Amino acid sequence: MSSTTLKNIAVDGVNDVPDRPVTQKSLNDDVLSMVAWPGKVWWALFLFDLVVLAVALAAVRNLIVHGWGVSGFMRPVMWAVDITNFVFWVGIAHCGTLVSAVLFLFRSHFRRAVYRIAEAMTVFGVLTAAMFPAIHTGRPWFDYWLFPYPNQRQLWTNIRSPLEWDVFAVNTYLTVSSIFFLVGLIPDCAAARDRAKHPILKLIYTIFSFGWTGANYQWKHFYGAYLFFAALATPLVFSVHSVVSWDFAMAQTPGWHSTLFAPYFVAGAIFSGVGMVIFLLVIIRKGFGLQHLVTIDHMEKLAKLVLLTSCMVGYSYLTEFFMAWYGPSAAERDVFWFRATGHYWWAFWIMFSCNVIFPMSLWFKSVRRNMTALLVLSIFVNIGMWFERFVIIVTSLTRTFNPANWFYYRISITELALIVGSFAWFFMFFLVFVRVLPAFSIAEIKETLPMPKRRAH
Amino acid sequence: MILKMIDGLLNPPAPKFHGVMGIWYYVDDATDAVTALRGAGHKNLNVFSPVPHHEIEHAMEQGPSLVRWVTAVGGFLGVTGGFALCFYSIASWPLVIGGKELFSVPPMTVLGYESMILIAGLSNLLGMLALGRLPQLKQVAPYDPRFQEDRIGIWVPCSAAEAAKIEQLMKGHAAEEVQVHA
Numbered sequence: 043m044s045s046t047t048l049k050n051i052a053v054d055g056v057n058d059v060p061d062r063p064v065t066q067k068s069l070n071d072d073v074l075s076m077v078a079w080p081g082k083v084w085w086a087l088f089l090f091d092l093v094v095l096a097v098a099l100a101a102v103r104n105l106i107v108h109g110w111g112v113s114g115f116m117r118p119v120m121w122a123v124d125i126t127n128f129v130f131w132v133g134i135a136h137c138g139t140l141v142s143a144v145l146f147l148f149r150s151h152f153r154r155a156v157y158r159i160a161e162a163m164t165v166f167g168v169l170t171a172a173m174f175p176a177i178h179t180g181r182p183w184f185d186y187w188l189f190p191y192p193n194q195r196q197l198w199t200n201i202r203s204p205l206e207w208d209v210f211a212v213n214t215y216l217t218v219s220s221i222f223f224l225v226g227l228i229p230d231c232a233a234a235r236d237r238a239k240h241p242i243l244k245l246i247y248t249i250f251s252f253g254w255t256g257a258n259y260q261w262k263h264f265y266g267a268y269l270f271f272a273a274l275a276t277p278l279v280f281s282v283h284s285v286v287s288w289d290f291a292m293a294q295t296p297g298w299h300s301t302l303f304a305p306y307f308v309a310g311a312i313f314s315g316v317g318m319v320i321f322l323l324v325i326i327r328k329g330f331g332l333q334h335l336v337t338i339d340h341m342e343k344l345a346k347l348v349l350l351t352s353c354m355v356g357y358s359y360l361t362e363f364f365m366a367w368y369g370p371s372a373a374e375r376d377v378f379w380f381r382a383t384g385h386y387w388w389a390f391w392i393m394f395s396c397n398v399i400f401p402m403s404l405w406f407k408s409v410r411r412n413m414t415a416l417l418v419l420s421i422f423v424n425i426g427m428w429f430e431r432f433v434i435i436v437t438s439l440t441r442t443f444n445p446a447n448w449f450y451y452r453i454s455i456t457e458l459a460l461i462v463g464s465f466a467w468f469f470m471f472f473l474v475f476v477r478v479l480p481a482f483s484i485a486e487i488k489e490t491l492p493m494p495k496r497r498a499h
Numbered sequence: 500m501i502l503k504m505i506d507g508l509l510n511p512p513a514p515k516f517h518g519v520m521g522i523w524y525y526v527d528d529a530t531d532a533v534t535a536l537r538g539a540g541h542k543n544l545n546v547f548s549p550v551p552h553h554e555i556e557h558a559m560e561q562g563p564s565l566v567r568w569v570t571a572v573g574g575f576l577g578v579t580g581g582f583a584l585c586f587y588s589i590a591s592w593p594l595v596i597g598g599k600e601l602f603s604v605p606p607m608t609v610l611g612y613e614s615m616i617l618i619a620g621l622s623n624l625l626g627m628l629a630l631g632r633l634p635q636l637k638q639v640a641p642y643d644p645r646f647q648e649d650r651i652g653i654w655v656p657c658s659a660a661e662a663a664k665i666e667q668l669m670k671g672h673a674a675e676e677v678q679v680h681a
Contacts, residue, residue: 066549066649190588198588202599202606210613218620225624228633229647233549236644241505248509252628253635256646258559260631261551266564267627271620274570278616285609488550494649496525496673 064334066488070233073482076330077234080477083329088473091466098463101456102177110180114454118447119439123457124178125289126431127464130314131171132212132286133307133427134468136279137315138164139219142226143275146268152343154486155336159326160319161223162481166471167315168216170464175208177460204285204292211285218278222271228254228264230480250479283311290434296377297438300365306358310427313351313397317423320344324417326476335482338411345410348423352401355430359398373443381437385450389429390437396426428461513638516680518656520641521669526552529651532672533558536655539668545640547652555651566626573622574615581614582607641680650675 064072080088104112115122138160145153176185188209190199199206232254235247254260287307290298320341327336366378381390400422403409410416441448475481523529529546533555536544546555585607593601628634640654655665659681669677 070648190584196591198592200596201585201588201610202596202603207606207609207613210610210617214613214617214620217617221620221624225627229549233647236647241502241509244509245505252633254633255635255638255640255642256547256549257640258546258548258551258555258561260633261548262556262561263564263566263627263631265551266566266630267570267623270567270570270623274574274616274620274623281609281612281616285613485550493526493550493552494524495527497527 064491066491069335069484069488069491070237072332072335073230073480073484073487074234074237076332076476076481077478084473084477088470091470091473094466095463095470098459098466101459101463104456105177106182112454112456114452114457116449116451118442119436119449119451121178121435121439122451123432123453123461124174126428126435127461128171128174128178129286129307129431129435130428131167131174131464131468132215132283133311133314133431134318134424135164135167135171135215135219135315136283136308136311137319138162138167139215139222139275139279140312140315141319142222143272144279146272147276151490152340154483154490155340156319156323156344157486158226158481158483159322160315161219161226162472162475162479163315163318163322164219165216165223166468166475167318168212168219169471170468172212172216173464173467174460204288207285208289211282215278215282218271218275222275224250225264225268225271226483226486227479228252229256229485230483232256233484234480246478280308283308290438295438295442296371296373297362297381297434300362302358302361302365306355306362309351309354309358310397310430313348313355314424314427316344316347316351317420317427320348320416321420321424322472324413324420326481328413332482335487338413341413341416342407342410345404345416345419348401348419349404349410352398352404352423356398359394377438377441380441381433384437385440386433386437389433393426393429393433396422397430400426513641516641516656517658518640518654518680519662519665519669520643520678520680521653521655521672521674522643522645522676522678523651523653523673524649524675525673526554526651528673529653530554530558532653532669532674535668535672536653536665539664541655541657541665544653544655547640547642547646547654549647549649552651564630566623566630569626569629570619570623573626574619576622577618578611578615580618581611584614585610641678 113122138157141153141160142157142164145157176182179185179188188199188206190201199209201207228251231247231251235244235251238244238247284304284307287303291300291303293299323336323341323344327333363378363382366374369375381387400419403415404419409419436451440451521532523532529548530552533544533546537558537560546559548555586602589601595601632639640652640656643650643652646652653669657665662679662681666677666679
């Protein structure tokens with residue numbers, strides 16, 4: 043019987059994980075062993091998560107009942123933490139489709155071992171992101187007004203507003219990335235269905251597998267469609283965060299009105315998303331003992347992606363400062379000077395250190411292959427990227443053209459609860475996901491194993 | 500009670516099949532068997548496997564999936580619909596906002612483009628499900644859970660008279676197991 047280790051997936055590099063034979067059958071065993079009744083650690087994490095989420099829901103209740111007065115923002119800093127959270131989570135969501143779609147089109151084999159986690163992160167990330175504009179409207183029960191629908195007065199949404207573009211872009215992204223995620227699960231859920239003992243679990247997997255049998259005509263159309271999902275999702279990845287960046291860039295506010303914003307935001311989104319994937323994978327591969335499936339080579343490749351995007355983000359920061367200094371706008375110059383040295387200097391330097399200075403340690407191979415270092419760096423990256431959105435939004439709005447409007451925004455306890463709650467909301471989905479659905483793509487990893495052949499070729 | 504109902508729903512009585520199911524471990528043996536069976540005139544066979552195999556696809560003479568045409572039509576309808584929505588919504592209440600052009604192409608392009616991706620994605624999904632005969636509510640061949648692990652199954656629907664000949668052919672191509680459903 044043919045067996046191999048998954049270091050075959052990693053074309054180059056040295057695998058320092060002890061060899062453990064992987065066969066087609068043992069791959070099913072390994073991945074499906076995660077789908078089991080959770081242990082004490084999982085329950086403790088899940089209950090803690092629900093408690094945090096309950097506190098955040100109490101904060102949302104306060105916002106809805108008492109109005110936005112309980113938050114810390116006032117005119118002109120109206121976007122404050124809500125839109126910071128929205129852009130942060132949309133950014134997190136971007137990496138999943140990048141890993142699953144873009145790397146699929148480029149035939150980058152290392153994606154196979156990590157893409158399911160990244161895709162799940164995408165779907166849960168967009169679900170988290172979408173909550174913030176919905177709450178931020180102040181009257182969420184009227185949110186359906188955001189969508190164009192036939193109505194008595196023929197009054198439609200303003201399609202010339204970038205905020206309306208966002209409605210289309212984010213909802214398209216949520217739909218397409220969810221479909222992409224669920225379609226990829228079909229063959230693996232069939233494998234889970236065949237092993238499920240409990241009728242409820244069997245029913246869940248039967249529904250998710252669509253009655254998949256692995257017939258030749260099913261594979262033919264599955265991969266026919268999968269290629270097109272990847273081809274459709276790839277431009278979508280770049281367009282969605284570009285559209286999000288135009289929420290800012292279309293305004294004439296100093297610090298926002300720049301053509302740099304679309305590529306700058308896309309690079310930042312990939313940067314934070316890969317950081318979150320690394321964070322999740324380091325914990326999952328250790329927690330479930332799957333170091334032979336997600337090898338150090340895979341982790342190193344993700345670390346290289348973080349390094350690349352860190353350089354792109356750092357270059358964008360410097361370009362912004364250069365253009366402010368070189369350009370004709372005094373207001374632009376003032377805002378950028380204010381960012382680095384003014385009231386919110388600490389936020390700017392947290393952002394710059396976490397996004398540019400610390401990730402430079404990834405130039406060293408020993409850091410890229412050290413899981414503790416990667417875990418710490420991934421946390422720094424996500425702290426840095428949250429502050430990047432905070433800096434962009436708050437420092438520009440707090441210091442617009444008219445000095446009479448200048449206002450120093452302070453975050454309130456309600457908004458802090460929303461930030462922490464967004465993480466609880468995201469991890470609630472994720473904790474359920476790793477215990478209910480196959481968290482690694484059995485079918486795609488299996489394709490990288492040498493197939494059993496009687497005749498040597 | 501409910502669990503029993505679900506169990507009954509998920510495990511209906513096995514339908515009666517007429518044909519022969521061969522099971523292989525080695526991909527090249529299965530490929531040879533597909534070629535031989537098709538050569539013997541059994542073109543309507545089905546292959547079940549945990550992953551797609553290019554050798555078997557070639558032996559089955561499978562062309563590219565037609566799902567791309569469904570996706571293309573969906574994409575065309577999406578972009579047309581997106582632009583149409585923009586034109587219609589502006590024309591039905593022509594209100595100048597911020598001194599901007601009423602019929603401005605750049606914002607329409609964003610909405611047209613996103614609509615194209617959305618409808619193409621949904622069409623792609625529907626095309627895949629329809630052409631792949633999913634969801635499959637009724638078994639079309641005897642199913643073995645090993646097809647999701649490491650075994651390849653070849654199902655040839657046939658009459659009882661042909662079964663013995665097909666069984667011989669499959670055994671001649673090193674099938675691990677042959678099940679005759681007559």
